[in-house]
Amino acid sequence: MDEKVKVLIVDDAAFMRKTVRKIFESDRRFTVVGTAQNGEEAIKLNHELKPDLVTLDIDMPVMDGITALKNIMISRSVPVIIVSSLSYETNVTFESFRLGVMDFIPKPTGAISQELEKQKEYLCDVAFKSSKANIPYRVLVTQRGIFKKEIAVPTKALVILAASLGGPAAIMRVLCNLPSGVNCAIVGMMQISAKVMDSLVQKLNQVTFLKVFKSRQERTILNNGEVYLHGLDQPCPTVVQNNDGTYALEYLPKAVATPIDTVMESAAKLKQAKLAGIIMSGTGQDGLKGIKEIYQKSGKILIQKINDAMFPEKPQLAIQQGVYHSVLSDHEICEYLAKPDSL
Numbered sequence: 001m002d003e004k005v006k007v008l009i010v011d012d013a014a015f016m017r018k019t020v021r022k023i024f025e026s027d028r029r030f031t032v033v034g035t036a037q038n039g040e041e042a043i044k045l046n047h048e049l050k051p052d053l054v055t056l057d058i059d060m061p062v063m064d065g066i067t068a069l070k071n072i073m074i075s076r077s078v079p080v081i082i083v084s085s086l087s088y089e090t091n092v093t094f095e096s097f098r099l100g101v102m103d104f105i106p107k108p109t110g111a112i113s114q115e116l117e118k119q120k121e122y123l124c125d126v127a128f129k130s131s132k133a134n135i136p137y138r139v140l141v142t143q144r145g146i147f148k149k150e151i152a153v154p155t156k157a158l159v160i161l162a163a164s165l166g167g168p169a170a171i172m173r174v175l176c177n178l179p180s181g182v183n184c185a186i187v188g189m190m191q192i193s194a195k196v197m198d199s200l201v202q203k204l205n206q207v208t209f210l211k212v213f214k215s216r217q218e219r220t221i222l223n224n225g226e227v228y229l230h231g232l233d234q235p236c237p238t239v240v241q242n243n244d245g246t247y248a249l250e251y252l253p254k255a256v257a258t259p260i261d262t263v264m265e266s267a268a269k270l271k272q273a274k275l276a277g278i279i280m281s282g283t284g285q286d287g288l289k290g291i292k293e294i295y296q297k298s299g300k301i302l303i304q305k306i307n308d309a310m311f312p313e314k315p316q317l318a319i320q321q322g323v324y325h326s327v328l329s330d331h332e333i334c335e336y337l338a339k340p341d342s343l
Contacts (some may be wrong), residue, residue: 004031005131010053010068011035011083012060013251015106020055020083022130027124037061039068041168046076056101058084058087058159066092067097079130081123083107087195094203097168102130102310104168106195129165133310139257152223156237156244157184157217157343160267162260162290163190164232164282166310167202171280173330175227180209184274185247186337187237189260191282197231220249226283232259232286238266245272257286264290268297274343275299276318278333282314288321295323299341302336303327 001186007024009032011017011209017035024030024031031212033049036042039056054072066139069080086092087106096104105119105128123137163170167190175186192200197214204212204227213220217235219241228249230237236252236259247270256262264277264287277294279287281304291301301324306312308330310326328336336342 002029005029005053005128006031006033006049006051007127008033008042008049009035009047010037010039010054010060010065011057012037014056016083022121023123024127026120028127029128029251030124038062039065039071042068043071043075045137046072050076051078053127054078054080055083055127056080058082058096064258066095066099069101073099073135077135079133079135081105081127081130083123087193088199090203090206092198093196093199094207097172097200100135100169100310102133102166102198104193106193110181114320121164124198124219126165129311130153134307134312135310152226154220154242154244155183155185155224155226155323156245156247157224158222158247158267158270159184159186159190159276159278159292159337159343160264160290161186161278161280162189162264162282162287163280164247164260164284164286164311164314166281167197168189168243169281169310170304170330174337175204175208175210175212177331177334178208180225182337184228184337184343186210186277187239187249187263188220188227189232189263190229191233192231192233194231194262195212196327197229203230216249217251220244222247222249230259236262238263238307239270240266241270241273244247247273252288258289260287261290265293266298268293273297273299276302276343277317278302278304279318280304281311283311284314285317288317289312291318292321292323301325302333305329
C-alpha cells in the first residue's frame with residue numbers, strides 16, 4: 001500500500017478542526033499529522049511536521065490565512081486547499097488562487113458537520129490528487145482599474161479554455177496577461193464552486209483588460225474581448241451560430257457528465273469557424289473527445305505544457321492522444337491569443 005498522505009489542518013475553531021480531522025481519518029489514504037489554530041502555528045508546523053497537504057482557513061487571529069499562505073509558498077511550498085467561509089470576498093478568493101491554492105472549498109452554513117460530511121468524498125478526492133500536484137508559480141498582476149470599451153462587437157472567432165482541477169489558477173494566469181483588443185471571445189470551463197465564482201469574476205474584471213462574465217444560463221451573444229466562465233457542475237453551455245455568422249451560448253437545463261466535451265463538440269459544428277480549443281490543468285478524460293472534434297474540423301488545438309499544469313494528467317492525456325498543434329507555456333498561450341490572425 002502507498003504511503004499515506006500527511007495532512008496539516010489549520011482552523012481557529014476547535015469544532016472545525018475536529019470535523020475536518022474526522023473526515024480525513026475516515027479515509028485510509030490519509031493521516032492527520034497535526035492541527036494549528038492560526039497562520040503563525042501553521043508556518044511553524046509546516047516546517048516541523050512536513051505535511052504533504054495543508055487545509056487552511058482564512059479568518060483567524062494572530063495571523064490570517066492569506067499571510068500564512070504567502071509564507072508557506074515561499075519557505076516550504078506544499079499543496080494547500082482553502083476551507084473558508086469567506087468565499088464571497090473578492091480579494092480573498094482571487095489572492096488565494098493567485099498564490100497557488102489547489103482549490104477553495106466554501107465552509108457550509110447551518111449544520112456544519114452535516115454539510116461537511118456531504119462534501120467528504122469531494123474533499124478527500126481533491127486532497128489526494130492535490131497532494132501529488134505541481135506547485136504553480138504566482139500569477140503576476142500589474143493592471144489596476146482598467147478601462148474597458150463599452151461597445152460590444154459580436155465575434156466570429158472563439159477560444160474554449162478548458163481545465164478541471166487547478167482550473168481557476170490556470171485560467172487566471174492566461175486572462176491576467178492578455179492585452180486589450182483580443183479579437184475573439186473566450187469560453188472558460190473549470191472546476192470551481194458557484195459561491196467562489198461570483199467573487200473571482202468580480203476581481204478579474206478589476207485586474208484584466210477583458211470583460212469577464214459568469215454563466216448567465218440564458219442565450220448570450222459572444223463578443224470580442226469578453227470571457228464567459230463556467231463551473232463544470234453548473235448547467236452546461238453549448239455554442240450555436242447566428243444567421244450572420246456570429247456565435248452565441250445556449251444552455252442545457254442542467255449539468256452533464258462531460259461538460260468540456262459537450263461545449264467543444266457543439267463548437268465543432270459551427271460552419272467555417274475560427275476556433276481554438278485549449279486544454280489546461282486537470283484530471284480525467286473530459287475534453288479529449290472535444291479537441292478531437294475541433295481538430296477534425298480544422299480548428300486549432302493547444303495544450304498547456306506539463307510543467308505549467310498544477311494537475312498534469314489532462315494535458316498528458318491530450319498529448320498522448322496526438323491530436324494537437326502546439327504544446328505551449330502559459331506565456332506562449334497568451335502570446336498566441338494576442339495575435340490578431342492567430343485563429
